[in-house]
Amino acid sequence: MNDTPKAPQAAASSLPEHAHPLAQPARQWFESLRDRLCAAFESLEDQLASGPHAAMPVGRFERKRWDRPGGGGGVMSVMRGRVFEKVGVNVSTVWGEFTPEFRKQIPGAEEDPRFLATGVSLVAHMRSPRVPAAHFNTRFISTTRSWFGGGGDITPMKLEAPESQEDAARFHAGFKAACDRHDADYYPRFKKWCDEYFFLPHRNEPRGLGGIFYDWLGRDEPGGERLDEHFAFTRDVGEAFLSTYPAIIARRMHEPWTEAEREHQLHRRGRYVEFNLLHDRGTLFGLRTGGNVEAILMSMPPEVKWG
Secondary structure, eight states: OOOOOOOOOOSOSOOOTTOOTTHHHHHHHHHHHHHHHHHHHHHHHHHOOSSTTTTSOOOOOEEEEEEOTTSEEEEEEEEOOSSEEEEEEEEEEEEEEOOHHHHTTSTTTTTOOEEEEEEEEEEEEESSTTSOEEEEEEEEEESSSEEEEEEEEEEOSSTTSHHHHHHHHHHHHHHHHHHHTTOTTHHHHHHHHHHHHSEETTTTEESSSOEEEEEEETTTSGGGTTHHHHHHHHHHHHHHHHHHHHHHHHHHTTSOOOHHHHHHHHHHHHHHHHHHHHTOHHHHHHHHTTOOHHHHGGGSOSSOOOO
């Protein structure tokens, strides 16, 4: 039986007057998806029956609310358990005005500096090196234009291993099905975007085995007449992640592993750190808009090695 506590609400429930009509439905969806993801992960913590961490206490999410001085806030949900060495599922809804230097970088902000952004963001680092790490996020951003973005990617510790390829194929199949329900061009387009985005140029290597990445859906459409469609697609992307990633964890979490595999895992995590601090858009956006630093850097692994 799952005993996840009800999360505290992020900041005030009301949104600013300039909020887009989809802002509140999007916010509610992201928060509901957060709750379902946390419940699925806690259920996996309950199911671990063997291995070196089976005797540890069962993990449960700890919720922490934060308020943004300029408007809005969020809730951090972090769990450290026996399956998940560290997993965070954060939601936030923030608003305010972009700084003069940042306005030129955001579509629609030069005409009017006010913005609203709401979304859910997840990063999972696993205890077992046989279970792949994963990232997922979806978001809605509104200035004088409005758009949806997001995606997810999977990072097995040994990219070339047959089992890693199997897990990635299952992960990709879920996203492909979600994409195909909306546009046959979405999956090849967003897969390519993901492969190009989650790449470390200084190492000339991918971060993992990819997934999908998309952004600016609706940004260039006059009047935003298709935003409802893009919201439906974004919900399907969330459902795809929820249906695939926990199943991959359940399949792998009881497999035996060696200390050499653990050592390799710690070095692979270094790639996560390098990417998120050097290239990740969400990290840069959060830091430049006065977001909660602890929540923004939630993606950092609990233990990592270089060299």
